[in-house]
Amino acid sequence: MVDMELTAAATAFLNEEAALLDDHLLDGWLGLLCNDVRYVMPSTAIMPAEAADARERRNALRWGSFGDDDRDMHFWLYDEDYSSLNMRVRRLDTGMAHAELPESMTNHVVSNVIAGQDPLDSELIRVRSKFMVHVVRHENNENTFVGSRWDKLRRTDDGLRLAWRYIELAHPVLPRTISIFF
Amino acid sequence: MQRMADYISVDDGLVDCEVYSAAVYERELESVFGRSWLFLGHEGQLVRRGDYVTTWMGETPVIVLRSMDDVVRAYLNTCATRQVTLLPYDAGHAEVIVCPAHRLGHDTTGSPVSGQAVEPGHECLVPVARVETYGKLIFGCLSDDSPTLRESLGDATWYLDNYLLRENIGGLQLVPGVQRYTMPGNWKLLAENFAGDDYHVAITHASVLAVRAQGIEPRLNNSPGKGVGANLSVATGFQTGVPHGFLEVRIGEEFFEHDLMRAQSIGPEAAEWVRTRRDAVDQNLPDLAVKPYSFHVANLFPTLSIIGNGTSMEAVGLLVWHPRGPHQTSVTQLCLVDAGAPPALQRQMVWALTHQQSAAGVFAPDDHENFERLAENTRTFEARRVPFNYEMGLSGEGVDVRPPEWQDPRWPGLVLPRFTEMIQRDFYRYWRSLMDR
Numbered sequence: 001m002v003d004m005e006l007t008a009a010a011t012a013f014l015n016e017e018a019a020l021l022d023d024h025l026l027d028g029w030l031g032l033l034c035n036d037v038r039y040v041m042p043s044t045a046i047m048p049a050e051a052a053d054a055r056e057r058r059n060a061l062r063w064g065s066f067g068d069d070d071r072d073m074h075f076w077l078y079d080e081d082y083s084s085l086n087m088r089v090r091r092l093d094t095g096m097a098h099a100e101l102p103e104s105m106t107n108h109v110v111s112n113v114i115a116g117q118d119p120l121d122s123e124l125i126r127v128r129s130k131f132m133v134h135v136v137r138h139e140n141n142e143n144t145f146v147g148s149r150w151d152k153l154r155r156t157d158d159g160l161r162l163a164w165r166y167i168e169l170a171h172p173v174l175p176r177t178i179s180i181f182f
Numbered sequence: 183m184q185r186m187a188d189y190i191s192v193d194d195g196l197v198d199c200e201v202y203s204a205a206v207y208e209r210e211l212e213s214v215f216g217r218s219w220l221f222l223g224h225e226g227q228l229v230r231r232g233d234y235v236t237t238w239m240g241e242t243p244v245i246v247l248r249s250m251d252d253v254v255r256a257y258l259n260t261c262a263t264r265q266v267t268l269l270p271y272d273a274g275h276a277e278v279i280v281c282p283a284h285r286l287g288h289d290t291t292g293s294p295v296s297g298q299a300v301e302p303g304h305e306c307l308v309p310v311a312r313v314e315t316y317g318k319l320i321f322g323c324l325s326d327d328s329p330t331l332r333e334s335l336g337d338a339t340w341y342l343d344n345y346l347l348r349e350n351i352g353g354l355q356l357v358p359g360v361q362r363y364t365m366p367g368n369w370k371l372l373a374e375n376f377a378g379d380d381y382h383v384a385i386t387h388a389s390v391l392a393v394r395a396q397g398i399e400p401r402l403n404n405s406p407g408k409g410v411g412a413n414l415s416v417a418t419g420f421q422t423g424v425p426h427g428f429l430e431v432r433i434g435e436e437f438f439e440h441d442l443m444r445a446q447s448i449g450p451e452a453a454e455w456v457r458t459r460r461d462a463v464d465q466n467l468p469d470l471a472v473k474p475y476s477f478h479v480a481n482l483f484p485t486l487s488i489i490g491n492g493t494s495m496e497a498v499g500l501l502v503w504h505p506r507g508p509h510q511t512s513v514t515q516l517c518l519v520d521a522g523a524p525p526a527l528q529r530q531m532v533w534a535l536t537h538q539q540s541a542a543g544v545f546a547p548d549d550h551e552n553f554e555r556l557a558e559n560t561r562t563f564e565a566r567r568v569p570f571n572y573e574m575g576l577s578g579e580g581v582d583v584r585p586p587e588w589q590d591p592r593w594p595g596l597v598l599p600r601f602t603e604m605i606q607r608d609f610y611r612y613w614r615s616l617m618d619r
Binding site for chain 1: 270272273274358362363364386390393399402497515517525554
C-alpha cells in the first residue's frame with residue numbers, strides 16, 4: 001500500500017505539524033485539523049500475545065473502525081474531538097495552566113512514515129508514523145515519549161487536514177503526566 | 183534513627199522535611215506498607231477463575247487472582263528461591279503459575295504442582311498474609327497482627343457504602359484500560375493532598391475553573407458553581423483510628439438539580455438514573471433530616487485515593503500511590519462507572535474523568551508541576567530548617583461544624599470546614615504512630 005508520492009506529501013504535513021507544536025503555535029495546529037477530527041490515545045498495558053482475531057480487531061481500531069459501541073468503552077488517555085482539543089488549547093491560553101508555565105521545551109521527531117490511499121474513502125490517505133518527543137521542564141526534568149501513530153489525512157481545497165489520529169505510546173508506565181500533544 | 187515524634191509536631195501543625203528523606207523511606211516501607219491494608223484492585227479485573235492482575239504493595243510486586251476454587255487471593259509476584267518475577271504481564275489468565283528460572287509450578291491455590299519437590303513450607307509461591315474485599319474493592323495486608331480491614335476502614339464504610347459503592351442499585355463497573363504514570367514527590371504528599379487539601383484546587387487548577395467559566399465545553403461543567411449548598415470536609419478515624427479524609431462533601435439540593443439538568447441534555451434515561459442514584463441514598467438513610475448528596479474526593483490511608491465521585495456526570499477514579507523511592511511515586515489509576523447507568527451517561531462519565539483527573543487530563547499535570555517543583559527542594563539542608571506548615575484550622579482542632587439541626591449519631595465522621603489542614607495533621611499523627619511503634 002506504500003505510495004511514494006503520498007508518503008512525501010504526508011511527511012511534509014507531519015513535519016509542518018511538528019514545527020507548529022514545537023513552536024507552541026497551537027491555534028495554527030488546530031487549523032490543521034478537520035472539524036470532525038477524532039484524536040485518541042489508549043492506555044498501554046503489557047499483555048500476553050493476542051489471538052489472531054484480537055489482533056485484527058486492534059488493527060481495525062487503529063484505523064478508526066469504532067464509534068459509540070459499548071464494547072469500545074475504554075479509559076482513554078486522549079479521547080478528543082475538535083471541541084475538546086480547542087478546550088485544551090484555550091486552557092493553556094489562560095496563562096494559569098501551571099503544567100505549561102513555563103512552556104515545556106519539546107522536540108517532536110517524526111520518522112518511519114508510510115502512506116497510502118485509504119481503501120474505503122477516496123478523500124482520505126492513511127499514514128503510519130513513529131515519533132519521539134523530547135520534553136524538558138525547568139532545569140533538568142527531561143523525558144522522552146516514544147510511540148506510533150495511525151493517521152487519516154483528508155484532501156481538502158486548503159491542502160491535507162488531519163481527520164483521524166490513533167496514538168500508541170510505548171510506555172506501560174508513563175514517564176510523566178501529559179500536557180502536550182503528539 | 184530518631185523517633186518521628188521529633189520531626190512531627192501535630193499540635194503545632196509542623197512537619198519536618200526529614201520525613202521525606204531516604205532514611206525514613208527505607209523504614210516506612212516496613213512500618214507503614216508492611217502493616218497497612220493496601221488496595222490491590224477491583225473484582226471487575228478478575229471475572230473468570232484464573233484471571234489475574236499484577237500490582238505492588240509498597241515496592242513489593244504481587245499477583246492478585248481469582249483462584250480455580252473461586253477465591254480472590256494474592257501472592258508475592260516473586261519466587262521464594264531467587265526473587266525472580268513470576269508473571270511479567272499487567273494482567274492475564276493463568277491456571278498454573280510457573281517460575282521461569284527453575285520451573286517450580288503452583289496452582290492458583292498455592293499448592294506445588296511441578297518441578298523439584300520441596301519441603302513443606304518451602305513453596306516457591308508466597309501468599310500475601312491477608313486478603314479481604316469490601317464491595318468488590320480488593321485489599322491486602324502483609325502483616326498478620328494489624329487490625330482487620332473493617333476495623334481499619336472504620337466509619338469510612340458509611341461514606342463508601344452510601345456514596346461510592348451503591349451496591350443497592352447495582353454498584354460500580356470497571357471500565358477497561360488502566361492508566362499508569364509517574365509523579366514526582368514523596369507518596370505521602372500525594373496521599374494527603376487527596377485526603378485533605380481542597381485549598382489548592384482554586385489556585386493550582388485556576389485554568390480549569392477559568393475555561394469552565396468560558397462555557398466552551400459543556401461536558402466539562404461539573405458543579406453548579408459558587409455560593410451553592412455546603413461543601414465540607416470529613417475526617418474519619420480522627421485521633422482514634424486509621425485516618426481517612428473525604429473532601430467536597432456536598433450538601434444541598436442544588437447539586438442534585440445541577441446533575442439532573444445536565445443529565446436531561448443527554449436524555450430521559452440519564453435523568454432517570456440521576457434520580458435513582460439520589461433516591462438510593464434516601465432509601466438507605468430514610469431518617470436523616472439532612473444528609474450529604476455526595477463526596478467528590480477522598481483518601482483511604484495510606485495510598486488509595488478516590489476522585490470524580492461527587493457528580494453523576496463523572497466516573498470514579500481510583501488512584502493508588504506506589505512509592506518509588508523517597509522522591510518519586512508510580513500511580514495506578516482505574517476508572518469505574520455506575521453499572522446501572524445508561525450507556526450514554528456512562529460515556530459522559532468516562533469522558534469527564536479522562537479529561538479531568540487522569541494522566542493527560544487538565545488537572546493532574548498541574549499537580550505534577552507542583553510536586554516536580556518541590557520534590558528536589560526537600561533534600562536541601564536549608565529546607566530541613568523550615569518545616570512544612572499544616573496549621574490551617576488549628577484553633578478548631580477536633581470541632582465538628584455541623585449546626586444542631588444536622589447533628590445525628592447515624593451520620594458518622596468529624597465534619598469540618600472545606601478548608602482546613604486538620605485531616606493532614608491527623609494523617610501525619612497516625613503515620614508517626616506506625617513509625618514509632
